[in-house]
Amino acid sequence: MITMDDFQYDFGDKIKTYPSLMQGSALTGSQVDTYLGIGKSAIGIAYFEQDDSWGACFPSPQKGTVKLCVKIIDTFGGKHTKTFYAPCMPLEEAKKYNPSFGETLKITRNENTA
Numbered sequence: 001m002i003t004m005d006d007f008q009y010d011f012g013d014k015i016k017t018y019p020s021l022m023q024g025s026a027l028t029g030s031q032v033d034t035y036l037g038i039g040k041s042a043i044g045i046a047y048f049e050q051d052d053s054w055g056a057c058f059p060s061p062q063k064g065t066v067k068l069c070v071k072i073i074d075t076f077g078g079k080h081t082k083t084f085y086a087p088c089m090p091l092e093e094a095k096k097y098n099p100s101f102g103e104t105l106k107i108t109r110n111e112n113t114a
Contacts, residue, residue: 005100007045019044049104061088 006017036042060066065085072080094101 005098007047007098009097020047047098047104049102051105064088 006019008015008017064087066088067083068086069081069083074080091102100107
């Protein structure tokens, strides 16, 4: 089974990990129930990665941020949209939060990540 490292944040002497909502935790091996019934909740990270984008398909950084739009359709057909701005950062900085960041496509395609 292919797993991606957990997202994490270093608080100095403590490290907080955030499991992937799709695969559970690589650290503990726990699985995640991806169906949430009425009154249930889950805490974790939803991580999406795509191939390189060019032209109009490439997010344009403005003032150090990138505009993101997340759209969800729930099981009752309800549509939920949230637009927000995320900070732009070099890949090396993002890897501090997850050593596998930016390598998911290579990992799942069994390509050399070195």
